[in-house]
Amino acid sequence: MPEFSPASSLTTRYPSSPLYCSCFGDSSNCPTSRASSMGSKFSSFRLRVRGRKRLTMFSPKSKTPKHLADGHTRQRGASRKGDASESDGDFDKAAALELIKAHDSEVDRRRSGVETSRLGAENGSLGLPLDLDATGAEKRVPVPSKEEYDELRKHVFAVEQELSFDARCRSRASDLEMDVDAIIRKIREKDDREIYASQPKRRGYQGQMHERFAGDHFLSNVDIINKTDLFEIASKMPKGAHLHIHFNACLPPNVLLGIATGMDRMFVSSTLPLIHKAGDEDEYENFDKCEIQFSIMNQKRLDKKIGNLFSADYIRGHMMKFSDFRRQFPSHYTRAAVDEWLLHKLMFEERETHHPFQTASGAWEKFNGRTRMMKGLFNYETAYREYTKLCLADFVRDNIQYAEIRPNFMQTNQLYTDDGEGMINNEGIMKIIISAVEEFQKEVAEKGQFFGGLKVIYCTPRSMDQENVKKALKECIEFKKRWPQWIAGFDLVGEEAKGHPIKEFVPELLEFKRQCAAQNLDIPFLFHCGETLDMGTDTDGNLVDALLLGSKRIGHGFALAKHPYVMQQMKAKGICLELCPISNEILGLTPRVGGHAMYQLLANNVHCTVSSDNGALFRSSLSHDFYQVMVGKADMGLFGWKQLAMWSIDHACLNEEEREIMRYEWNQQWNEFLKWVKTTYGDLIKDVAKI
Incomplete structure (x- = not known):
């Protein structure tokens, strides 16, 4: 493996630029090139990217794309008195034209030689110009007929479809697909x-009535979702x-x-x-507000920490035997049974x-608070072993072919033996x-089924200090x-x-x-980042x-x-x-799936996969996330699902032999899935050929 370089992490398959040379190369004019520490070079480069101070990037010899150079010139032009608005508009238009040309070139490449329709104006833009004077005298252009307009409109939609993230899957689709x-x-x-329209409307503010619909709040819809045919199909896919699944919440x-x-x-x-x-007024306020934690305890750890949770004199953190808690609970809380309350x-x-x-x-x-509650239910040997087996079975049930799980590893990890006397360290957890x-x-294998197995992503909390993260990195190696x-x-993580x-x-x-x-x-690093609405902070700066760390x-x-x-x-x-998507909705990044950033990212052909994150806490499975991805976009169909599933295999941490096996097995199961859908629901479309 070659020596890691932050410079190489940016320049692979991307035009070279004096920006990179000035930070990592041999430029004698760059202060950072004389720095003795790669860390200082990294920090300097990071500040340049964050601050967008790219003065060296736009020299005459730079290979930077023109639309980026235009953006830099726009910054300089805006400082001239009197012409800021005009120059900004011109540069924005020029940048847009460059992107239009790039899109046209991409379509040409995808069409593999098929002639591109000549429907645009000479400069590559479509439609009427926006800079005509009041009379149109100096820049007169013919107004298209309705037929010509319709043809132009059809062309734009066709180009957008050809540039869509699922276009390749659609263009290569079989008749069955x-x-x-x-x-x-x-x-x-x-x-x-038949499902959503039949649900009673919900009463909102000042009595306004709201219809139920797919793509509404997941937690309001989940019981409805489970009744739909689309969810059944998602489950079988x-x-x-x-x-991306945290192991304590599978x-x-x-x-x-x-x-x-x-x-x-x-x-x-x-x-x-x-x-x-x-x-x-709220007689059960403490039951609603409290945070509950579980723990396996031996007698030594219990000394001086015994308490009755149902006593007014109870001291926070004191322990009560779970069996006693369950037995006494009905006498103190009448709104729900003990298991129902705990699940709540x-x-x-x-x-x-x-x-x-x-x-x-x-x-x-x-x-x-909920993850702390889950930790105690998870941190002893019997639960960990049994949970792992049940988790694997659930992967197969949900038609997942392979997984990369995220357990937490810390020097202070607490996985107890069942009697609470012994401790199992990180090595023991791996075993x-x-x-x-x-x-x-x-x-x-004995049942003739396939599951490609799993791998472990070594995770440690981002709340740890540098010394503990250093220890975690060492143990990971x-x-x-x-x-x-x-x-x-x-x-x-965290x-x-x-x-x-x-x-x-x-x-x-x-x-490392x-x-x-x-x-x-x-x-490889597989960092959590960008899980935020913040802009201009260290959080979105992650x-x-x-990127720089590769x-x-x-x-x-x-x-x-x-x-x-x-x-x-x-x-x-x-x-x-x-x-x-479900995690991001529940943790406050978007109120509904239709507003999720993934649709912008997919529209820009950023490779993405679908995961459930902490499904146990969200009442969800991976099938629910795939369901949500589809209903959040009106024109999403089979090919969107297919591309997302294929990308998951492409970007998994597998060697090439493992990846080829996974692709083969996935294709076999995909074809069986297609046959099942057609057999089960084929009467919904006309003239469906028999299999």
Whole structure:
């Protein structure tokens, strides 16, 4: 493996520029070229990109695309008195023409020799000019007839379709795929007509009545979604690789609650005493506000920490045996059974997610409390082993062919033995996962089924300090050397706005890349970043650092559409986004899936995959996310799903032999899926040929 270079991470398959030379090359005029530390070069370059101070980028010898040079000239021109508006408009038009030419060239390339229609004006633009004077005397052009206008309009739509992210899949489609695509479009209409339209309207502000529709708030629709034919089809569809799933939130919470019920050493604590305030306006306020945590405890750890959660004298954090808690609960809370109440504490609900006062920060506060609650249900040996097996079975049930899971690894990780006496370290956690997967693979093979297995993305919290992140990076290398086929990459996880930005760990991350190169280890970065609405902060600045550090994939990347230069660089590098649409909606980035940034990103042909993130907390599965992706865009069909699934295999951390096996198996299952759809729903379209 070659020595890592931030310069090479930007310039591969992209025109060279004095910007890169001035920061990383041999330019004698560049101060950073004389710096002794690669870290200082990296920081200097990062500031240049963030500050957009690209003066050297536009020299006469620069190979920078003209539309970028125009943008720079626009900045200079705007400083001249009297001509700012005029020059801005001219430069914007010139930049638009360059992009039009680029799109036309792309269409020509895709058509592979088919003659391009000559429907535009001489300068490449379509339609009437916008800069005619009042009489049109100096720039008179013929006004098109209605027929000519319709032809121009048809041409624009045709070009947009040819540039769409799913165009290749559509152009290469088999007859069977064309039929299934038509069926799916009919299914969408049928679901809207028979399922959503039949639901009672909901009463809103001042009595306004609201119809139900696909693409509304996920948490308000989830029970309806589960009844639709489109969701059944989404469930059956082979999804390829699931690349963004946090391992402690893969399965419905009732699975872990069921295991915990049978554990003798399981204890529970609360942040508030669970007391009934008779006569108060909200008599069960503490039950609503409290945060519950679970833990396996031995007697030594319990000393002086025993308490009764239902006592007014209860001290925060003191433990009560879970079996006792379950037995006493009905006497103190009458609105729901104990399991129903616990599930309510673990999963998001529509009213809290979409309350008028709710914010992304507030949603994260609730999310973090729920992950702490899940941690205690997950952090002992029996639960971890059983959960891993059930998770693998659920992947197969949801028609996932391969997965890359994200467990958290820390020096203070707490995975207990069932009696609470012993501790299992990170190495032990890896052994549990590997053992469970190998056992499951044998069982699947014996049944004649296929599951391509999983790999582990080594994750550590971004809230850690530099020293602990350094230790985590060291352990990641050790794990990769010990289990080379199991470690997929490295990530920093946790709330992006509250944790440290990536830039604070640049020295440690660069050193990690050097060590990997020296030892011929391939451990790509797979960073969470751009999971934010912020602009101009360190939070959305993580996208720049992920780019410069050569991240193979980006977790979420919601903010990327707001950074066109970074987006084009990521496209040039082949960096893929791990979309998590339901997660982004529930955590406050968009109120409904139709407003998700993914449609802008896909329109720009940014490679993306679909993932569920923390499905256990969101009442969702990967099938639900694929469903949401489709209903959020009126013209999305089979080919959008297909491209997203294919990209998931293309961008998975697989060697070429593994990837070819995955592609072959996915294609086999894809063809079976198509036949199933046509057999089951073929009567929805006319003249469907028999299989």
